[in-house]
Amino acid sequence: MSEALLEEPVFEAVPRWxxxxxxxxxxxxxxxxxxxxxxxxxxxxxxxxxxxYDPFKINPAQRLMPPGALHWLGTDEVGRDLLSRIxxxxxxxxxxxxxxxxxxxxxxxxxxxxxGAGSSLTDGIIMRMIDILLAFPYILMVLVVxxxxxxxxxxxxxxxxxxxxxxxARLVRSAVLTIKAEDYVVSVRALGASEAEILFRTVxxxxxxxxxxxxxFATPLAALLASALSxxxxxxxxxxxxxxxxxxxxxxxxxxxxxxxxxxxxxxxISIFGMNILGNGLRDVLDPRS
Amino acid sequence: xxxxLPSPRHGPPLxxxxxxxxxxxxxxxxxxxxxxxxxxxxxxxxxxxxxxSGSGKSVxxxxxxxxxxxxGRIAGGQILFDGRDVLAxxxxxxxxxxxxxxxxIFQQPQGCLNPVRRIxxxxxxxxxxxxxxxxxxxxxxxxxxxxxVGIPAPExxxxxxxxxxxxxxxxxxxxAIALALRPRLLIADEPTTALxxxxxxxxxxxxxxxxxxxxxxxxxxxxxxxVVARLADRVAVMYAGRIVEDGPVATxxxxxxxxxxxxxxxxxxxxxxxxxERLQDIPGGIPDxxxxxxxxxxxxxxxxxxxxxxxxCLEEMPPLATVRPDHRLRCWAAPDATxxxx
Amino acid sequence: xxxxxxxxxxxxxxxxIGIMLITFLMKALIPTDAATAIYQGxxxxxxxxxxxAALRAKYHLDLPWYExxxxxxxxxxxxxxGESIRxxxxxxxxxxxxYVNTILLTGAALAIALVVGLATGILAAARRNTWLDVTxxxxxxxxxxxxxxxxxxxxxxxxxxxxxILPVVPHGPLAIVLPAVALxxxxxxxxxxxxxxxxxxxxxxxxxxxxxxxxxxxxALILCHALPNALIVVLTVVGLQIGNLLGGAFIVETIFSWxxxxxxAVNAIQWRDFALTQAIILISAVTYxxxxxxxxxxxxxxxxxxxxxx
Numbered sequence: 001m002s003e004a005l006l007e008e009p010v011f012e013a014v015p016r017w018x019x020x021x022x023x024x025x026x027x028x029x030x031x032x033x034x035x036x037x038x039x040x041x042x043x044x045x046x047x048x049x050x051x052x053y054d055p056f057k058i059n060p061a062q063r064l065m066p067p068g069a070l071h072w073l074g075t076d077e078v079g080r081d082l083l084s085r086i087x088x089x090x091x092x093x094x095x096x097x098x099x100x101x102x103x104x105x106x107x108x109x110x111x112x113x114x115x116g117a118g119s120s121l122t123d124g125i126i127m128r129m130i131d132i133l134l135a136f137p138y139i140l141m142v143l144v145v146x147x148x149x150x151x152x153x154x155x156x157x158x159x160x161x162x163x164x165x166x167x168x169a170r171l172v173r174s175a176v177l178t179i180k181a182e183d184y185v186v187s188v189r190a191l192g193a194s195e196a197e198i199l200f201r202t203v204x205x206x207x208x209x210x211x212x213x214x215x216x217f218a219t220p221l222a223a224l225l226a227s228a229l230s231x232x233x234x235x236x237x238x239x240x241x242x243x244x245x246x247x248x249x250x251x252x253x254x255x256x257x258x259x260x261x262x263x264x265x266x267x268x269x270i271s272i273f274g275m276n277i278l279g280n281g282l283r284d285v286l287d288p289r290s
Numbered sequence: 291x292x293x294x295l296p297s298p299r300h301g302p303p304l305x306x307x308x309x310x311x312x313x314x315x316x317x318x319x320x321x322x323x324x325x326x327x328x329x330x331x332x333x334x335x336x337x338x339x340x341x342x343s344g345s346g347k348s349v350x351x352x353x354x355x356x357x358x359x360x361x362g363r364i365a366g367g368q369i370l371f372d373g374r375d376v377l378a379x380x381x382x383x384x385x386x387x388x389x390x391x392x393x394x395i396f397q398q399p400q401g402c403l404n405p406v407r408r409i410x411x412x413x414x415x416x417x418x419x420x421x422x423x424x425x426x427x428x429x430x431x432x433x434x435x436x437x438x439v440g441i442p443a444p445e446x447x448x449x450x451x452x453x454x455x456x457x458x459x460x461x462x463x464x465x466a467i468a469l470a471l472r473p474r475l476l477i478a479d480e481p482t483t484a485l486x487x488x489x490x491x492x493x494x495x496x497x498x499x500x501x502x503x504x505x506x507x508x509x510x511x512x513x514x515x516x517v518v519a520r521l522a523d524r525v526a527v528m529y530a531g532r533i534v535e536d537g538p539v540a541t542x543x544x545x546x547x548x549x550x551x552x553x554x555x556x557x558x559x560x561x562x563x564x565x566x567e568r569l570q571d572i573p574g575g576i577p578d579x580x581x582x583x584x585x586x587x588x589x590x591x592x593x594x595x596x597x598x599x600x601x602x603c604l605e606e607m608p609p610l611a612t613v614r615p616d617h618r619l620r621c622w623a624a625p626d627a628t629x630x631x632x
Numbered sequence: 633x634x635x636x637x638x639x640x641x642x643x644x645x646x647x648x649i650g651i652m653l654i655t656f657l658m659k660a661l662i663p664t665d666a667a668t669a670i671y672q673g674x675x676x677x678x679x680x681x682x683x684x685a686a687l688r689a690k691y692h693l694d695l696p697w698y699e700x701x702x703x704x705x706x707x708x709x710x711x712x713x714g715e716s717i718r719x720x721x722x723x724x725x726x727x728x729x730x731y732v733n734t735i736l737l738t739g740a741a742l743a744i745a746l747v748v749g750l751a752t753g754i755l756a757a758a759r760r761n762t763w764l765d766v767t768x769x770x771x772x773x774x775x776x777x778x779x780x781x782x783x784x785x786x787x788x789x790x791x792x793x794x795x796x797i798l799p800v801v802p803h804g805p806l807a808i809v810l811p812a813v814a815l816x817x818x819x820x821x822x823x824x825x826x827x828x829x830x831x832x833x834x835x836x837x838x839x840x841x842x843x844x845x846x847x848x849x850x851x852a853l854i855l856c857h858a859l860p861n862a863l864i865v866v867l868t869v870v871g872l873q874i875g876n877l878l879g880g881a882f883i884v885e886t887i888f889s890w891x892x893x894x895x896x897a898v899n900a901i902q903w904r905d906f907a908l909t910q911a912i913i914l915i916s917a918v919t920y921x922x923x924x925x926x927x928x929x930x931x932x933x934x935x936x937x938x939x940x941x942x
Contacts, residue, residue, distance in 0.1 A: 132650045137920050139879030140913055144654070147901045147909045224779055228883050231781045232898045244781075251785060251887070258789055265782035273777035280773075355845055381849075389846035401838035406860050406936060416846055451936040467846070 023285045030285065033278025040271060044090040051084035055241045064257040074259040077249055082263045085241035089264065092242040093223060093271055096157055100222040103161025105215055108168025109207075115169065116176025117195070117203065127173070130166045138163050142225060146234045153242070156235030160222045171214050175207045209286045216279030220272045227268055243268045302373065304507050305331040305354070305475055310367035312346075312353045321579045323349040325531035326367070328610060331475065336501065336508040338518035338539070340554070341528035344576045347511045350528070351479045354509075355394055356384060372474070390420055393468035397480040399460035403452035409436070409463055410448030416470045435466040439496060458489035462496065469500055475507045482517060494520050515558050519543055524616075527551045530577055530587035533610060537617035547619045549594045586622065594623045636932060640925055651917045655910045656701050723911045727893060731915065734892030737815070738881050740808055742870075744816025745823055745877075750866070752820070753827025757835065758854050768824060775821020780880045784814040784887040801889075811888040815880050822873060823866065830865040834858045864935045871927035878920060 024030045043050060053071075059079030067074040073082035115126040133141065145159035179185060180203065188202055227244030229235030236242040238249055243264040250260035312324035323346045331337050341347045352358050354369060356376065369376040371391065379387065396402050403412060413432035417423050423431065429448070436444035439462040452460060461481060468476055478497060482490040498521045501508045510521060518525055518539070525542035527535045527550065535548040546552055553572040574591035577583065585604040586592070592603065602622050610620045756768035787810050791798040798810065834840065835858050843857050882894030889895070893912050900908035932938045 132647065132654075135647050135651060135921055136654075136913075136917050137875030137878050139875070139882060140916055140920070143882075143897060143901060143909075144913060147906075147913075150904075151901070220777065225879070227779060228781055228879075231779075232883060232886055234898065234901055244779075247781065247785070254785060254789060255793055258793075261782075261785050261789075265779065265785065268779050269777055269782065272779070273773065276773060276777050357841065357845055385847045385849055387847070388844075394842075394845045396838060396842060398838055402842035404839045404843075404857060404861070406864070406934070420847075453937050464842075 020285060024281065027281040027284055029277045030281025033274050033276070033281055036271065036274025037278060040090050040094060040274075043087050044094050047088045047091060051081075051087040053081035053084040055080060055085040055088040056239060057081075064253060064260065066257070067259055073263045074257070076246070076260045077253055077257070080239075082260065085246060086243070086263055086267050088241045089243045089246070089267060090271075092153070092236065092240065093268075096160075096226045096242075097219050097223050097275075099157045100161040100164060100226060101215060101219045103158065104164030104168050104218065104222065105211070108165040109172045109211065111165065111169040112172025113176060113204075113207075116173040116180065123173075126169070130169050133166045134170075138225065142229065143234075146229065151229075151234040151237065153230075153236040153240065156226050156229045160226045160229070163225075164218060164222055167218060168211075168214070171210060172207055175210050176203055179203050179206050213279070213283045213286055216275065216282045220275040220279070223275075224268075224272055301332070303330040304333045304335075304372060305329075305509075306368075306370040307350075307354070308368040308370070310350070310353060310369065311365040312349050312358055312362060313365045314362040315580075316361070319580050322531055322582070323362070323579060324353060327528075327531075327533055329526060329533060329536070331507050331509060333474065334502075334505050334507055336498065336510065336521050336523050338522035338525045339509060339511045339528060340513065340515060340518055340525060342513055342576065344530075344579070345528040346531040346579075347513075347528050348479050351394065351477050351509065351511050354477065355388060355392060357394075386420075389416055389473070390471045391473050392475045392477070393471075393473040394477040394479065395461070395464045395468050395481050397483050399457060399464045399484075400452055400455065402464055403455075403460060405452055407451075408448065409450050409452065409455070413448070413463065413467050413470060416467065420471055431470075432466075435470055436463065439463070439466045439469075439500070440492070441466075457485050458493060461485060461489075461493050465493075465496060465500065469504065469506065472504055473506060475509065476501060477509045477511065479511045480513070481510070483512070483514070490517070491520070497521065515543065515554060527554070531579060532587065532620065533618070534588065534620045535618065536610070537614075537619075541617060547613065547617075548588075548621050549592045549623065550588050553593075586620075592623065598623055633933065637929055640928065644921060644925065647921060648918060651921075652705065652914060653701070655914045655917070723907055726896065726908070727911060727915065730891055730893045730896055733890060734881055734885070734894060735919075737808060737811055737885070737890055737892055738877055740812035741815035741819060741881065741884075742877060744812055745819035746870070748817065749820035749823030750827050753824040753866075754831055754854065754859070754862075756824070756828045757831030758850075760832065765828075769828070772821045772824045772828075775818050776825075778818055778821075780815065780818050780883050781887055783818055784811070784884055787814050788887075807888075807890070811884045811890050814888075815877065815884045818880065819873060819877055822876075823869065826869045827862065827866050830862040831858060833865075834862045837861075860934075864931065867927065867931055867934065871924055871931070874923050874927070875920060878916065 057080060059075070062071070062075050062079040063077055065071055065075045065079075071081050071083065073086065075081055076085070111126055111130070115123045115130075136144070141163035142156075142159040145162055146155055149155040149158070185198060185202055188198055193201070226235055227242070230237075230242050230244030231247050233248055236245045238245050246264040247261060250257070250264070254261055307327055307329040310324055310327045311322065314321040314323055325346075327346075327350055329337075329339075329350075339347050339350070349358070349362075353364055354376070356364070356379075358364060364377065367377075371387070374387075376384075376387075403409070410429055410432050413435055414425075414428035417431045418425070418428040433444045433448050436448060441447050441459060441462055447455075447459075455463065476497075481497065482493050485493060494517060497508065497510075500506070508521070510518065512518060522539045525537065525539050526533050527542070527546070527548060529550050535542070535546055535551050537546070542551065543555070546555065550572070553570075556570045557572060559569060572591055577587050577590070585602075585606060586608055589603040600623055606622075608620050608622045610618050613619045752768045752772070756765040759765055791810060798806065802809065831854075835854075840853055840857055843853055848857065881892065882897060884890065885892045885894040886898055893916065897909065897912045897916075900912060
């Protein structure tokens with residue numbers, strides 16, 4: 001009835017982050033991806049307790065055994081238990097994700113903030129530098145760093161981390177520029193807030209959304225690249241149970257012992273897939289445009 | 291320009307819509323955008339369809355061409371074009387009917403043009419496809435069409451891209467494309483709303499002259515009474531998905547019967563109003579189209595119902611009654627068939 | 633258009649110089665140079681010192697850095713990319729045929745990626761929210777998550793061992809099939825995603841509705857009206873993806889023993905052969921730059937809305 005048209009719904013004040021969390025928990029992709037991530041973290045944290053064997057213990061008598069009761073995933077070319085190596089490999093995977101993301105995101109964000117929030121001179125200088133770096137494809141940048149520093153786990157991570165800086169810088173800079181021009185920033189400035197206050201209280205929280213979405217996509221890509229480096233012998237070196245490095249020697253036995261190749265490869269695939277799905281979920285919730 | 295007077299309203303109508311219903315969504319929240327519309331358009335006639343945002347007029351226009359897509363659908367009724375059942379047409383027949391017998395132009399002309407194709411080719415395309423002309427012949431036809439809608443230097447303009455045109459020019463191009471195959475009916479959905487006031491008059495005259503010249507009927511969908519005043523032979527007023535009044539333009543713009551139509555007239559600013567007078571709006575808002583309420587949809591906002599204290603308006607939906615041979619009215623509160631005013 | 637191309641070519645010059653500087657400076661940052669790496673531990677201290685000094689003199693490693701840079705640029709102008717310390721022959725001999733191989737592989741992979749990616753993306757957009765769409769999107773997600781090297785190995789297993797449709801080490805024209813398919817299918821995934829979202833966006837536009845109102849069939853709408861507009865966005869992404877394609881080619885080459893510069897680059901870094909590494913990186917960076925330029929020009933040509941004069 002016409003009276004019914006006059007009633008107004010009552011809105012409760014729910015804190016924004018709790019709203020977001022609620023939406024995240026209802027998003028299937030986010031939940032699935034988080035589950036994978038959680039499993040990885042648990043495996044990594046309790047690896048010595050969960051893994052049945054010592055991942056470094058060589059046992060030539062048991063080399064290249066197919067999956068069976070003793071070794072659920074089989075053994076590799078020097079008799080190491082694959083399941084244990086996979087479980088310990090989660091530590092390397094998560095370490096790579098964390099380190100590369102930290103390097104790229106922190107330095108990139110700082111550069112982007114300075115470029116976006118600073119004068120047009122600083123912006124110009126920083127962006128020219130970034131453009132020259134971007135003239136190199138991702139992989140070449142990585143190769144340059146590894147060539148200079150020599151191959152190892154840490155140089156590989158540093159290389160991938162450094163190569164990721166321009167991407168973050170560009171993203172943060174364009175986000176800052178867009179937000180700076182928005183009306184709510186202008187009005188806060190008109191109310192007398194200092195530039196620093198504006199930067200940290202108003203601009204930064206709004207940059208977080210696209211930053212998190214970008215992070216969720218860029219990190220698995222970085223992990224992929226780091227593993228590819230290890231596979232090429234330019235990153236983590238064997239005998240470390242890093243999934244990419246495990247494939248360096250196992251691939252020689254591709255035809256006789258395919259499980260030694262399938263295990264680390266599948267572990268890598270599932271982990272990256274999980275993170276990408278989590279990224280999808282985050283984007284659905286955080287990015288209003290899509 | 292010679293004008294051809296509209297043919298008298300005898301003979302079969304070109305377009306006949308019976309009890310058309312269009313819905314959006316499913317389940318309890320279904321929005322009934324068009325709720326049982328009856329409308330007739332005679333050959334060569336110009337009909338204005340007036341209503342505010344949310345009245346369902348644009349949805350009606352799209353429904354006629356069966357351009358409603360999920361989650362919307364035509365839920366019932368009949369659309370007869372020259373005797374043919376439009377709702378029963380196969381996809382092939384529909385493809386052949388659209389563009390050739392019926393055309394439509396939209397509100398945002400530049401958005402309706404393909405950004406990566408030159409104007410000339412976009413005008414020539416229907417000529418090439420439906421009339422099987424050669425590329426050369428189609429291009430020449432396009433240029434002459436552009437000239438006929440008033441585009442200066444059409445040979446050069448034909449080589450331009452849509453983003454290089456002004457709004458008015460783009461709308462002229464849309465008219466050229468729509469009329470290229472000489473359709474029997476043209477639907478114009480808010481054709482001048484997005485244009486400058488000075489251009490509006492030109493475009494409306496172009497529409498009127500082109501349609502009169504070719505004998506094309508025109509259904510002009512708009513919220514602006516001024517637009518309707520210039521062009522239409524007949525005016526239909528829509529409210530909350532239904533036609534509430536439908537009559538000759540002279541009567542409708544001078545002394546309509548329905549309180550909503552009267553309210554629209556009163557609300558329109560006029561020359562000669564003194565500066566101190568307030569503009570009179572219609573209090574309230576359109577009803578929620580997803581809730582079916584009994585009674586007249588305008589009743590909650592109707593001043594006449596309140597002053598006459600008519601309970602019937604809130605309980606029973608008035609039918610669209612024929613109060614005179616060419617005038618229909620959907621109202622309990624209208625005094626009588628001769629339209630004596632309260 | 634010609635002026636635009638010329639302008640872009642001129643802008644290339646400072647960037648190329650910047651690249652040369654960076655690759656040259658690489659050497660300055662290397663803590664141990666190849667000369668030391670070769671001889672250390674091989675000869676007695678004194679002989680090693682002499683041999684190292686001789687090698688250093690030969691390669692001008694003892695001159696100040698700016699003089700070395702000028703010599704470097706001068707050599708480049710003569711087409712002399714230096715000599716590989718490890719291989720003991722001019723770099724350019726080794727790189728020449730490998731470069732062509734890498735271009736072949738990348739080109740074939742790009743072709744596969746475009747065909748598969750566009751087809752699946754367009755299909756998914758046209759049949760939105762049906763099982764076809766869901767399948768295509770999920771496969772797309774798989775592709776983005778799949779490591780290229782693992783996929784390559786899987787393909788070898790599949791084709792050579794389980795299905796036996798290809799010999800383990802194919803010769804002749806067959807040899808390009810597996811590496812190109814491996815790289816191409818993986819690159820098809822992001823392209824498919826972009827093609828789909830771009831098509832969906834374009835299909836929502838008014839001019840598509842206007843064309844439908846004029847009686848265009850669904851196929852005509854998708855292929856003739858929507859696709860040219862959607863392709864513009866896809867092309868931009870292809871340009872961005874060339875870097876990934878190149879990187880993927882480097883890895884894929886090592887798996888399939890495809891003799892391209894990627895395989896060589898990996899070896900060069902392991903050998904600490906700076907001349908080789910430097911040369912490959914220089915050539916790759918310049919190639920990447922040129923390809924990006926071509927993509928930009930193509931984009932400007934296709935989209936009439938792009939301002940050619942800034």
